[in-house]
Amino acid sequence: MREKKSAIELEDVCIHYSIMNHVSIRKTFLRKKKRNEVFEAVKHVTFSVQEGDILGIIGKNGSGKSTLLKSIAGVFSPNAGKIDLKGHSVSLMSLGVGFKDTLSGRENIVLSGMLLGFSEREIEERAQDIIDFAEIGEFIDRPVRTYSSGMYSKLAFSITAMLETDIMLVDEVLSVGDEQFRKKSLSKMKELINDRKRTVIIVSHSISTLKELCDQVLWLHDGEVRRIGKTEEVLGEYAAYMAPEAKSPK
Numbered sequence: 001m002r003e004k005k006s007a008i009e010l011e012d013v014c015i016h017y018s019i020m021n022h023v024s025i026r027k028t029f030l031r032k033k034k035r036n037e038v039f040e041a042v043k044h045v046t047f048s049v050q051e052g053d054i055l056g057i058i059g060k061n062g063s064g065k066s067t068l069l070k071s072i073a074g075v076f077s078p079n080a081g082k083i084d085l086k087g088h089s090v091s092l093m094s095l096g097v098g099f100k101d102t103l104s105g106r107e108n109i110v111l112s113g114m115l116l117g118f119s120e121r122e123i124e125e126r127a128q129d130i131i132d133f134a135e136i137g138e139f140i141d142r143p144v145r146t147y148s149s150g151m152y153s154k155l156a157f158s159i160t161a162m163l164e165t166d167i168m169l170v171d172e173v174l175s176v177g178d179e180q181f182r183k184k185s186l187s188k189m190k191e192l193i194n195d196r197k198r199t200v201i202i203v204s205h206s207i208s209t210l211k212e213l214c215d216q217v218l219w220l221h222d223g224e225v226r227r228i229g230k231t232e233e234v235l236g237e238y239a240a241y242m243a244p245e246a247k248s249p250k
Contacts, residue, residue, distance in 0.1 A: 004050040007088055007167060007199040008072065013081035015042040015067055041067045042078070043223040052196040056210035056231065057203045058238055059220035065203045066094065068220065069169050072201065088166035088199070091116050093156050101145035105136065105155050108144055112159045126162045133188075134158040135181065154181055161188050168192065170202045189213065207235050 019037040042064040049055045057065050071078050072085075073092035099108045109130055113123035131140050134154045139147060144155070160168060170189070186209070192198055193213065204210055210217055210231065217234040219226040227234050 004052065005086070006048045006084075007051040007053075007086055008049040008201070009082075009084040009086070010048070010072070011046050011082045011084075013042060013045045013068070013071065013078045013083060014040070015064070015071055015078050016040045041223055042071070045081070045220075045223075045225055047218060047225065047228055049199055049201065051199055053215045054193055054200040054202065054213055056214035056217040057201060057220055058205065058207070058210060058217060058235070059226075060242070062222075063220045064223040065220050066171050069094070069171050069201065069203050073169050085167060089117055090167040090169065091160045091163065091165040092169045092171065093160045094169075094171035099144045099152070099156070102143055104142055105134070105140040105144055105147070106131070108155070109159055113163050116163055116165060118163055123163070130155075130158045130162045133162060133184075150178060150181070157185050157188075161185075161192060164192065164198070166197075167199045168201075170200065170204075172204055207239060211235055 017039045019039050045068065047055075057068070059065050069092065070076060072083055073090055075092070100111060103111065106127070109127055110120070110123055113126075114120070134140070134151075134157075136147070136151045136154055139151055140155075144152065147155070160170075189200075190213070193200055200213075202210065202213060214231045216229060217231045217238075218228040219234050219238050227237060
């Protein structure tokens with residue numbers, strides 16, 4: 001049996017944002033030095049994913065899950081630490097990322113494909129498959145700013161599913177859209193995963209989805225790795241942790 005190699009390695013990754021404090025014009029002039037608050041979204045995260053494995057990332061809202069995924073995808077660089085994809089091609093399925101609102105869905109297929117490193121010919125060969133899978137009808141030739149969140153997610157998923165890369169990063173897209181499309185996208189995701197050549201990271205709040213698809217799960221809490229390990233064990237601990245919050249009065 002061939003030994004697996006690492007496809008993704010993160011070492012001591014930190015990501016932070018500067019938050020502009022809202023103050024009056026008078027106070028701004030009176031201050032000698034303006035100070036901005038720094039929010040640490042991701043704090044010293046280290047982990048690796050082997051080729052062909054599926055890692056799930058779970059955590060409550062504001063834990064840094066999507067921020068971390070976008071950094072792995074190369075949308076922006078971390079403030080500290082190292083992300084190594086070992087030369088693999090990578091694609092990100094995420095609402096609000098990768099589309100130009102003024103372009104049509106068809107034009108965004110070409111743009112997204114080129115950003116993923118595909119040639120125009122390769123994109124043209126797969127374009128109709130993407131359009132058919134997305135099932136958004138005449139909206140394919142309308143600006144994506146006119147799309148509902150469901151149509152947006154359908155097209156985003158279809159592009160990444162049909163333009164196959166070595167690494168797929170999925171940010172909640174499987175949970176968006178109508179029930180029929182959710183079933184179809186889950187089936188397609190299983191098909192893509194089953195060849196065991198593709199490496200996948202899935203960010204989701206759905207315990208059942210992660211339990212069904214993932215080899216291991218990372219629990220991210222307030223920007224830090226709370227636990228990483230076997231899917232059943234980590235999800236069990238996470239569910240137990242979240243249960244008191246769900247029961248607490250609002």
